[in-house]
Amino acid sequence: MTVVDRRDFLRAAGGSAAALWLTHWTAVEAAAQQAARLAASGTRAHTWDALTAEQAAAIDAFAARIIPTDDLPGAREAGAVYFIDKAVASFAQELRAPVTSLAAALDRAAGPGRVFAALAPEAQDTILQRVEKDSPDLFGAVRFAVICGTFANSGWGGNRDEAGWRILGFEHRPVWTKPYGWYDLPENLGRE
Numbered sequence: 001m002t003v004v005d006r007r008d009f010l011r012a013a014g015g016s017a018a019a020l021w022l023t024h025w026t027a028v029e030a031a032a033q034q035a036a037r038l039a040a041s042g043t044r045a046h047t048w049d050a051l052t053a054e055q056a057a058a059i060d061a062f063a064a065r066i067i068p069t070d071d072l073p074g075a076r077e078a079g080a081v082y083f084i085d086k087a088v089a090s091f092a093q094e095l096r097a098p099v100t101s102l103a104a105a106l107d108r109a110a111g112p113g114r115v116f117a118a119l120a121p122e123a124q125d126t127i128l129q130r131v132e133k134d135s136p137d138l139f140g141a142v143r144f145a146v147i148c149g150t151f152a153n154s155g156w157g158g159n160r161d162e163a164g165w166r167i168l169g170f171e172h173r174p175v176w177t178k179p180y181g182w183y184d185l186p187e188n189l190g191r192e
Contacts, residue, residue: 049089050096051103054115056081058103061117063146065124072167079160080149087145098141105131105138 048056063075063084088096106116109127116124132139151164165171 048085051081051085051088051100054107055100055103056085057115057117058106059084059099059142061119061124062102062106062128062142063149065121065128066143066146067150067167068121073163074167075146075150077160078150078163078167080146082160083149083152084142084145087148092145095141095145098138099145102131102135102138102142105135 051059060076060081063080067075067078067080069077084095084099088099103116106127107114109131110116110119110123116127119127128139150167154160154162154165
């Protein structure tokens with residue numbers, strides 16, 4: 001049996017993922033910087049890059065039901081909608097159609113003259129259950145974007161004030177202290 005150590009696994013797994021991200025790195029970095037500025041400002045009165053204000057409101061309400069606020073912050077406090085807007089305007093343009101389609105579907109399901117974002121949480125949940133059943137791929141794609149926007153590195157526009165990391169109990173420390181893992185023992189450091 002071959003034992004693969006952590007470093008080798010990360011090298012192999014990270015290679016293909018890194019290649020994909022690096023092809024879009026300039027766009028990712030620009031989107032992340034702008035999204036971070038907007039998320040840090042806490043303002044919602046701004047110009048959206050990909051979404052209309054109405055679409056952003058529907059997606060923000062959707063995000064708030066996917067990861068709701070309780071004794072911990074939720075997707076709304078994490079600013080997931082800012083991440084999604086920046087992502088679909090730049091490095092994740094293929095998600096723009098699902099995001100805008102879902103926003104339209106949610107507002108249509110709210111009924112004539114009503115918008116999804118203004119409904120009570122219970123009514124929103126009923127609509128979400130129906131949309132998830134009728135369009136599972138659409139629902140799943142935007143749900144994934146909400147999760148990314150909530151838990152991603154805060155420099156990418158979501159996870160405002162590291163709210164997503166607080167949900168997980170993760171303490172962001174740029175410098176870690178001992179004890180490290182077995183792979184950082186002096187006898188293993190020179191091994192490649």
